[in-house]
Amino acid sequence: xxxxxxxxxxxxxxxxxxxxxxxxxxxxxxxxxxxxxxxxxxxxxxxxxxxxxxxxxxxxxxxxxxxxxxxxxxxxxxxxxxxxxxxxxxxxxxxxxxxxxxxxxxxxxxxxxxxxxxxxxxxxxxxxxxxxxxxxxxxxxxxxxxxxxxxxxxxxxxxxxxxxxxxxxxxxxxxxxxxxxxxxxxxxxxxxxxxxxxxxxxxxxxxxxxxxxxxxxxxxxxxxxxxxxxxxxxxxxxxxxxxxxxxxxxxxxxxxxxxxxxxxxxxxxxxxxxxxxxxxxxxxxxxxxxxxxxxxxxxxxxxxxxxxxxxxxxxxxxxxxxxxxxxxxxxxxxxxxxxxxxxxxxxxxxxxxxxxxxxxxxxxxxxxxxxxxxxxxxxxxxxxxxxxxxxxxxxxxxxxxxxxxxxxxxxxxxxxxxxxxxxxxxxxxxxxxxxxxxxxxxxxxxxxxxxxxxxxxxxxxxxxxxxxxxxxxxxxxxxxxxxxxxxxxxxxxxxxxxxx
Numbered sequence: 001x002x003x004x005x006x007x008x009x010x011x012x013x014x015x016x017x018x019x020x021x022x023x024x025x026x027x028x029x030x031x032x033x034x035x036x037x038x039x040x041x042x043x044x045x046x047x048x049x050x051x052x053x054x055x056x057x058x059x060x061x062x063x064x065x066x067x068x069x070x071x072x073x074x075x076x077x078x079x080x081x082x083x084x085x086x087x088x089x090x091x092x093x094x095x096x097x098x099x100x101x102x103x104x105x106x107x108x109x110x111x112x113x114x115x116x117x118x119x120x121x122x123x124x125x126x127x128x129x130x131x132x133x134x135x136x137x138x139x140x141x142x143x144x145x146x147x148x149x150x151x152x153x154x155x156x157x158x159x160x161x162x163x164x165x166x167x168x169x170x171x172x173x174x175x176x177x178x179x180x181x182x183x184x185x186x187x188x189x190x191x192x193x194x195x196x197x198x199x200x201x202x203x204x205x206x207x208x209x210x211x212x213x214x215x216x217x218x219x220x221x222x223x224x225x226x227x228x229x230x231x232x233x234x235x236x237x238x239x240x241x242x243x244x245x246x247x248x249x250x251x252x253x254x255x256x257x258x259x260x261x262x263x264x265x266x267x268x269x270x271x272x273x274x275x276x277x278x279x280x281x282x283x284x285x286x287x288x289x290x291x292x293x294x295x296x297x298x299x300x301x302x303x304x305x306x307x308x309x310x311x312x313x314x315x316x317x318x319x320x321x322x323x324x325x326x327x328x329x330x331x332x333x334x335x336x337x338x339x340x341x342x343x344x345x346x347x348x349x350x351x352x353x354x355x356x357x358x359x360x361x362x363x364x365x366x367x368x369x370x371x372x373x374x375x376x377x378x379x380x381x382x383x384x385x386x387x388x389x390x391x392x393x394x395x396x397x398x399x400x401x402x403x404x405x406x407x408x409x410x411x412x413x414x415x416x417x418x419x420x421x422x423x424x425x426x427x428x429x430x431x432x433x434x435x436x437x438x439x440x441x442x443x444x445x446x447x448x449x450x451x452x453x454x455x456x457x458x459x460x461x462x463x464x465x466x467x468x469x470x471x472x473x474x475x476x477x478x479x480x481x482x483x484x485x486x487x488x489x490x491x492x493x494x495x496x497x498x499x500x
Contacts, residue, residue: 024104033130038109045193085108088101088262123176329375
């Protein structure tokens with residue numbers, strides 16, 4: 001049995017020449033960014049851009065201190081701290097080629113429950129000028145009906161009562177800003193990297209609302225919310241790179257083919273895109289020198305991605321799963337599904353978009369199919385089906401609303417919603433259980449369980465669908481598809497739709 005040294009600063013020079021690694025001196029790096037929510041996407045995206053800059057000999061004062069606030073982040077802490085916060089990013093090319101690179105821009109990782117004060121100290125450090133976020137779509141606590149802040153989360157409530165000992169991402173951001181203000185230090189910029197329309201605006205509004213509630217509960221102190229609104233920047237961004245969950249097979253392949261013992265590498269597709277609003281009063285890395293697009297207005301690019309790529313993911317995942325597929329590339333190598341996805345994008349998604357400067361939308365749609373069909377990425381349908389209650393309302397419902405208001409097509413979108421409703425019943429077409437993963441799992445599955453007797457039961461939750469259940473044009477299409485999914489199954493329903 002071959003024994004290989006674990007990845008770390010002392011073993012970098014032992015790696016084979018086939019593994020790219022930092023040529024820069026990591027001991028000279030200083031922190032400029034604290035990142036909350038260090039998962040696969042951050043490590044395949046923002047961190048990769050920073051590593052590119054550092055490899056080019058610049059921005060060595062923009063290293064990252066990673067922070068985890070959730071119980072599951074213990075595993076990330078143990079993996080990264082055990083290898084000097086190094087990890088391997090493996091690009092999976094469609095021809096089977098693997099392209100590994102060790103990323104070196106992460107200089108520390110803090111698990112917040114271990115030492116909240118250490119996290120606050122890192123965020124208050126005046127060298128830190130950006131706090132970036134990948135806290136998932138649900139981490140912004142937006143009420144889907146009102147669009148306002150929902151403070152119901154247990155950790156948020158604890159932070160409202162005891163702001164000096166935060167537990168949540170919002171709690172850490174507000175307390176760190178409060179301490180920076182008290183110390184006379186400039187506020188950091190808050191940079192959201194999550195898949196949300198207007199992610200910076202959402203972060204500003206929700207964190208601002210949270211700060212206002214804290215102010216209300218501590219009336220004796222100087223209020224933070226007005227100061228935050230005036231002085232803290234929240235740039236919008238659009239982020240794109242397919243980053244599936246790392247499997248044991250990925251870990252084994254990296255070790256056997258390249259001699260890298262990495263407790264938690266990241267795998268991703270070759271494609272990457274980052275469109276970033278240039279709004280950083282206290283400075284930023286030169287992201288444009290690493291391939292990002294720094295622009296005045298992110299909205300057109302953001303809507304393109306959310307309504308074409310992200311909504312197409314939802315269009316393929318439930319129908320694909322119910323048809324017997326388990327991987328995205330399997331679905332997107334099936335001509336029936338390709339026709340369906342291209343039809344949705346051309347006739348329903350694209351008509352809702354403003355002009356996207358410099359982008360050929362037809363070429364973009366075709367490129368999406370090619371990306372989805374990459375057999376090496378092995379992105380699972382289960383991953384795309386997860387947390388649908390955070391995704392469908394943000395990615396697909398706006399498309400439906402726009403097309404209803406403007407007389408556009410809505411049939412493909414109605415089929416997607418019906419397929420989610422059928423999937424949420426928790427049993428596939430062979431009678432096998434489906435593991436529904438959703439923070440509103442009980443609500444979603446309870447509605448799906450009633451829909452054979454109450455056909456519109458799934459649409460009744462206005463926090464997901466607003467008033468769509470009252471729109472006759474939409475409900476007629478939706479009910480027809482739901483009936484067909486029950487009577488004929490997913491593939492036959494899709495064939496009728498595509499060929500009809």
